[in-house]
Amino acid sequence: MSVLVSTDWVKEHLTDPKVRIVEVDVDTTSYDQGHVPGAIGWNWTTQLCDTLVRDVIPKKKLEELLGKSGIDNDTTIILYGDNNNWFAAWAFWQLKLYGHQDVRMMDGGRKKWLAEGKELGTEAPNPPQKTYKANDPDNSIRAFLPEVQDAVRSRSAALVDVRSPAEFTGEILAPPGLPETCQRGGHIPGARSMPWAKLANDDGTFKTPAEIKALYDGVGVTGDKPIIAYCRIGERSSHSWFALKYLLGYKNVKNYDGSWTEWGNLVGAPVEKP
Amino acid sequence: MKAEDYTERHETIDGWPVHIVTYRIGGQYHCTIDNVDPGARFARAEGAKRDDVERTALEKAKRYLAQTRRFPTV
Numbered sequence: 001m002s003v004l005v006s007t008d009w010v011k012e013h014l015t016d017p018k019v020r021i022v023e024v025d026v027d028t029t030s031y032d033q034g035h036v037p038g039a040i041g042w043n044w045t046t047q048l049c050d051t052l053v054r055d056v057i058p059k060k061k062l063e064e065l066l067g068k069s070g071i072d073n074d075t076t077i078i079l080y081g082d083n084n085n086w087f088a089a090w091a092f093w094q095l096k097l098y099g100h101q102d103v104r105m106m107d108g109g110r111k112k113w114l115a116e117g118k119e120l121g122t123e124a125p126n127p128p129q130k131t132y133k134a135n136d137p138d139n140s141i142r143a144f145l146p147e148v149q150d151a152v153r154s155r156s157a158a159l160v161d162v163r164s165p166a167e168f169t170g171e172i173l174a175p176p177g178l179p180e181t182c183q184r185g186g187h188i189p190g191a192r193s194m195p196w197a198k199l200a201n202d203d204g205t206f207k208t209p210a211e212i213k214a215l216y217d218g219v220g221v222t223g224d225k226p227i228i229a230y231c232r233i234g235e236r237s238s239h240s241w242f243a244l245k246y247l248l249g250y251k252n253v254k255n256y257d258g259s260w261t262e263w264g265n266l267v268g269a270p271v272e273k274p
Numbered sequence: 275m276k277a278e279d280y281t282e283r284h285e286t287i288d289g290w291p292v293h294i295v296t297y298r299i300g301g302q303y304h305c306t307i308d309n310v311d312p313g314a315r316f317a318r319a320e321g322a323k324r325d326d327v328e329r330t331a332l333e334k335a336k337r338y339l340a341q342t343r344r345f346p347t348v
Contacts, residue, residue, distance in 0.1 A: 051346060083314065117277060117280070120277065166311070172344060175311075176339055177338040177341075177342060178314060255292070
């Protein structure tokens with residue numbers, strides 16, 4: 001089975017006891033409107049992060065969340081969400097960070113499920129509690145600031161900025177209609193622009209690996225050296241990280257979740273424009 | 275229960291391309307508006323009538339987009 005599963009596959013596995021379906025949306029109210037029947041809903045603003053320190057979900061909190069969601073280490077987790085699986089990819093990255101083996105994404109996400117008129121449920125399930133044991137974080141898939149600074153100096157990694165072109169050039173400081181969260185616009189010196197949304201089709205599914213590879217080849221990101229993806233807060237870049245690592249199979253790909261809200265607020269950090 | 279009357283369209287508000295999705299689940303219409311690039315939902319409305327929820331969501335979208343500043347790039 002591929003790391004991407006279709007909406008039809010999910011429909012056939014709604015009651016599979018080995019499978020747990022989880023919805024993670026940008027818009028945290030979407031789950032309550034109606035969701036894949038039997039799916040659990042996770043709130044990225046409160047459940048997939050450290051709510052005190054800016055950081056990913058702490059290990060203990062992840063173990064509690066998964067246990068409460070009826071997930072143990074052998075469960076197949078199917079993630080999906082709105083915006084072409086934007087935050088589903090954020091959850092995917094964090095689950096891989098803590099070493100969950102079998103996690104997949106429903107290709108097309110919530111948008112495709114709704115557009116196809118597939119059945120929706122409104123009840124939040126209450127699965128039996130399970131025990132989950134997470135690994136220590138695998139930081140081979142996560143970039144921190146010092147590594148990015150070193151990559152800028154030494155050009156030892158390919159930096160990929162997956163924000164919109166207007167954010168990349170510094171024309172705007174945040175996606176249109178959203179609050180500005182940085183002091184300066186522009187991009188990390190040497191970064192290549194490959195907006196995350198280019199990797200998806202109109203129906204929310206991922207483009208084919210050949211199409212995605214051609215896009216990245218076109219900006220000189222070929223997998224011949226380590227890749228660090230970033231965006232504004234690390235979620236769009238987890239979507240691109242997923243595509244680079246799991247659809248193209250590049251070995252050394254990291255998500256810099258500090259992203260532009262870290263770099264663009266640093267005193268004295270070099271910025272490139274346009 | 276299913277999403278029904280599902281429609282999508284693109285418009286431009288004050289120079290910003292937006293994507294408008296409207297559908298009904300049960301007796302409730304939902305309209306969401308996202309900025310085309312990157313595709314983040316930033317305005318939405320719910321209600322009993324399609325026209326009303328779209329109008330409300332568009333009003334919110336205009337208000338939020340008016341706060342987006344453009345900076346020189348050179």
